[in-house]
Amino acid sequence: MQHPAQVPSEMVEALRESEERFRTLVQFSFDVYWETDAQHRFIRQEFANTLTDPPVSEIGKTRWEVPYLEPDEESWRKHRETLDAHLPFRDFELARPTPEGGKRYVSVSGLPVFDKTGRFMGYRGVGRHITNSKRAEEALRESEARFRTFVDHATDMFILHNEDSEVLDVNRNACESLGYSRDELIGTTPFFFDLELNAATWQRNREQLKAGGIATLESRYRRRDGTVFPVEVRMREFGQGGQRMIISLSRDITERKRTAEAFREMQAELTHANRAAAMGQVTASITHEVSQPITAMLCNAEAALSWLDSQTPHVGELRRALASIVTDANRAGEVLDWIRTLIKKAPAQKESVDVNNAILDVVTMARSELIRHGVSLQTDLAEVPLIEGYRVQLQQVVLNLILNAVEAMSCLDEPPRELRVSTTRNASGAILVAVRDSGPGLDPTIVNRLFDPFYTTKPEGIGMGLAICNSIIEAHGGRLWASANEPRGAVFQFTLPAERK
Known part of the structure; x- marks a missing residue:
């Protein structure tokens, strides 16, 4: 084996340049580079300029599972099985505490490392901080939960259609008013229960909606038991994920009609x-x-x-x-x-x-x-x-x-x-x-x-x-x-x- 002092200078320079390139790559990336030993203890971590993690003094002491907060125990158990089997893994999401008492989320991917004899030496991998995206996902879930709560407790019938009029979603009031379950209504078209609507009138309404307008009309809906009731319908089109969808809000106006008739009399x-x-x-x-x-x-x-x-x-x-x-x-x-x-x-x-x-x-x-x-x-x-x-x-x-x-x-x-x-x-x-x-x-x-x-x-x-x-x-x-x-x-x-x- 060659003595370190005898290592050619050009090899030392090449090693230094390689290390410099590596550090430059890390500094300008959004990822953390890390290595662990066979006992899954961190032995190296390289951070981008904008990222921080445990102090360098903790390297060699901190294990994967300490002090991570998430995911749940079952997910950790499955991940430990992966680690014990020395298998690669991708996009395993963790949550660590912050000094302020919050959470910082990281998505980690790793590859096992073996020496020439096949002995397991540890893992090398990258981690990406995904706190902002997780917060955005959480905010979206909360927003969707609030929206669903609002929609399901609305007094109007909420029906979501695609461009071809197919029903994509309905709220509880629509199910109760029409006498069908949500699963029974999804996939149908409004022609199924709207007595005044057909393909031609749907297209005429679409022309108005495409121009950014709101279509307001009166129609008649038929319940599952065959009874018919008057409704006022307001429709609006919007885009989501490259698709065009139509929101329909319908209100039972039976009492309004009765009141209007009584007023006319x-x-x-x-x-x-x-x-x-x-x-x-x-x-x-x-x-x-x-x-x-x-x-x-x-x-x-x-x-x-x-x-x-x-x-x-x-x-x-x-x-x-x-x-x-x-x-x-x-x-x-x-x-x-x-x-x-x-x-x-x-x-x-x-x-x-x-x-x-x-x-x-x-x-x-x-x-x-x-x-x-x-x-x-x-x-x-x-x-x-x-x-x-x-x-x-x-x-x-x-x-x-x-x-x-x-x-x-x-x-x-x-x-x-x-x-x-x-x-x-x-x-x-x-x-x-x-x-x-x-x-x-x-x-x-x-x-x-x-x-x-x-x-x-x-x-x-x-x-x-x-x-x-x-x-x-x-x-x-x-x-x-x-x-x-x-x-x-x-x-x-x-x-x-x-x-x-």
Whole structure:
């Protein structure tokens, strides 16, 4: 054996350079290089600049298992079997305590070392600190646990789909609402329980979702027992791991539908009651409008009988008298039909409505009420197109606004008491109807509350007249509002979209 002093200098230099290269590699890597002896005691550890471990003084004393905190005893037992069998191992994860009382995680890989005779000498290997990734994994697990807890306790049905609509996951509420287990729902498509959805509608929704939008729709779901219930569905698409997925949140709206139906029925009752009350206020006008043609018919009939009794009947006069009777009978019939339509409870069908003619009919009915209160009425009706809507409901709105204006002006001690009803078209092409009065005007502090249900400034009022008017105009796609009139009084205006051709 060659004496160390006799080792050629070039070999020493080569060894030094090799060691330098090794240390440079270690310093710039993310790994720890280590060696153990046959008793699994550390005999060498080389650290990267950013890594630390036990002091150098512990080398030769510290064994694998001391003072590591993780993994559990069973994992350690299996790892000891590997070490005792002198087998290589890869990515064995350990946890060591830190001076601050925390944990530092290391992933270790090692190869057994044998001498020329085959005798086991120990292990050489590398270790990588994975504390940050472990913390990230733990944070992710905690986040997923929180998310699962939130999803499973949500009151909505949560359903996760892939791009092809296949169900990937559901929450507890979806299972309970549909009557299926989670395993039964996963792998199906929403067409399985959604009665309104098919492949075509799914693709249409996808187009909206791809643009980053949220699809909101109403549908009907069928439970396992065959019962059907209405739902509101909100869908959104997102990306995860290179895949596109769709979240669907569905809410049972059975109670909402029942409440809405009950509200519609109540509103219909209130609307009918409001019309009946308005009709009561114009009873004198109605009586006049009916009695006038009846009186005319009576006079013409008496004249016709007289001409028939004469020796030479006047056929021309008789014909004119009979024609007048027919005209007056039609007029009386129109008034009665208008009254019958206005006070009946059954909803009317939509029709093409001439707004100006509808307003003139209301003005005719309210004529006696206007005269009784000393109100002069002017109509300024421009040429406007037809609208699609409910004639009687719109007449109810105009009648309410006229009667409110008459009542407001009745408190004036001195004239003028002037009322003006006009129609025109606004900049957007919609029909604009305005009812202007010369009354005391509106209190600015209550203008925004005038259309609230049950809000009233009248001692005997219930506060539903203007609220009903507002709901009627909104149902026609328009808007109703109030403001000050010049030089005094108030103006109530509403818009109606023109009929599409």
